[in-house]
Amino acid sequence: MALWGMVIDLDRCTGCQACVMACKAENNVPAVGPKEAARGRIISWMHVLREESEERTRFLPRPCLQCDDPPCTKVCPVYATYRNPEGIVAQIHARCIGCRFCMAACPYNAKYFNWLRYQKEGPGQNPDVSVRPKGVVEKCTFCHHRLQKARERARAEGRDLVAGDYVTACAEACPTRAITFGDLLDEGSEVARLARSPRAFRLGEELGTRPKVFYLAEMEGHRRV
Amino acid sequence: MSDAIVERDRALFGPLSETGRGFYLTVGVLGLAILWGAIAYAVQWSEGLGVTGLHQPVSWGFYVTNFVFFIGISHAGTLISAILRLSKAEWRRPITRMAEVITVMVLFIGAGQILVDLGRPDRMMNVIQYGRYQSPLLWDATSISAYLTASTFYLYLPLIPDIAILRDHLGKRRWLYAVLALGWRGTERQWKILNRAIAIMAVLVIPIAVSVHTVVSFVFSMTIQPMWHSTIFGPYFVAGAIFSGIAAIIVAMGIIRRIYRLQSYLKPIHFRYLGQLLLVMTLLWFYLTFAEYLTGYYGNEPEEMKVFWSKFTGPFWPFFWAMVVANFVIPMVLLVRLRHHAVGKTVVASAFVVVGMWLERFIIVVPTLSNPRLPFPEGQYWPTWIEWGELAASFGVFILFYVLFVKLFPIISIWEIQEGRDVGLKEVEERLLTYLPDGAADAAMPEREKVLT
């Protein structure tokens, strides 16, 4: 059994938003339009946080951190969000009743709500990802559909899943290769090696949520985000 | 209808037999408020929650505030009435009924807020089909339905003898009262069973009531969000609920007394006693609020402080300080001396407390959500006409139910007043005597007028 995780190197991130766009295209994340955006309703599974100071601007891309002990799944009244055996925190859009309790419980604001019906099924969408109706919560799933596809392909070819078979769209799109994705339990993997680096830290470590998204701190001695 | 029973308590039969212009006017106005809410809900149902002012990160707003608020108000009735009954406070007699009615009506409205708040009300049944008991929302559902059931019984049981009186003496709606009276004849056996049942329910509802607002607070305190994750929240919410509940009773008493001319039943002494209770709750509320905020402030944890300052000096300061004034300053000023103008003072103080407690709920729900841990752009939440409509309709439905209840049933328990005259007086005297040391009993006999309880 794998434990999927991600390492994001903050030294490499230039804040170019390629991961954000790749994620939107991959997961049929709706564009909510300028009016809704102005009301604070943008949906962005991968969101690049900015922090501006005098010397420089710093970036921090934030997907769902796929907490290993997720506070969001604990509170769901209907099992519409849960941690699957491989550590991916999933959403069942067809079951969610839209109480938004999980949004209130997530300390990283990684969950988004479909305040209105933002899109219908249409051409140009990724057929592997369902289009969400109004009134339900959605969030980053580590491109879970890609795992399913990779597994099917491996099975068809009569082999095991190997490193590199399954990566998320954001990791693939990042031009500076700031995002590394893979199996944290596979000792030899790049992601496991980086996660053990002395530069590695996690957001809100003190909260005990044990995110599976790690960050590599910048090396100029700046304060961490 | 001119027999002795009716004659003696003519004022209590008034609202049941006569219907004036005021009644239709009130119903009309309430109807408009409800219509507003209904239209708002229809729009929300077809468009989605986007028509409200909610957004990222403030994903809970008015509806959740109203939920906590109304469930809090519901603690007025049943809980207070049960405590007064169990402590044999004789002055409870004209108050218990109107308090219990508040509970039952308001519980429906409180629970309804959650349904209005759902993004997918059409999937409501998922809670039963796939219910997950680890979620505090399910605890709420359980506790609230238990409370609703218990309170309904607790309202209905003492109503039975009154319904029988109406059946036999009012001469109107006989079939309705005949059915609801369940064949009450007032035999000794029936009385025994009834008193027994009321006593059992009175004991039963107290722990249920306490559990209700405790688990409502757990919705917040079980998360790890700053200024929500607090062990004091259970008792804090329960105390706040009783506080707002007493205030709601006093306001209702003030209005009913005025409109139905029940001055001889709801006397200044009743307001004074309840006012003193309210004063105690004011102090308790202040103590808990102080403890809660001082701990946060002293700990100085950055995430907590963000929320803390947003309440004290940040965008939420008007709400926070209005809450302090309405919940503490005004009640303190008005309630410390109740010798004169007890009615006016307690009613005004209570009206402020009701508003203040609504603000308290708002100030708990929204600022925490407005201050995410990560540096997100801050959004300001402001409700739209949809949410205002639901608020207006919630109050509208509550008052309408109440007005209709008063039309159909005696809002002051007729038999309990009669029992007070016939049995209570003597019982109290005997009880007082048992409190006194032996021998004092005979000496105290002539002091009959001094019986106060």
Ligand code: SF4
């Ligand atoms: S980051 Fe938020 S949404 Fe993602 S698993 Fe953790 S608590 Fe849940």
Ligand code: SF4
């Ligand atoms: S919004 Fe949906 S996923 Fe989130 S807690 Fe409610 S039902 Fe569960």
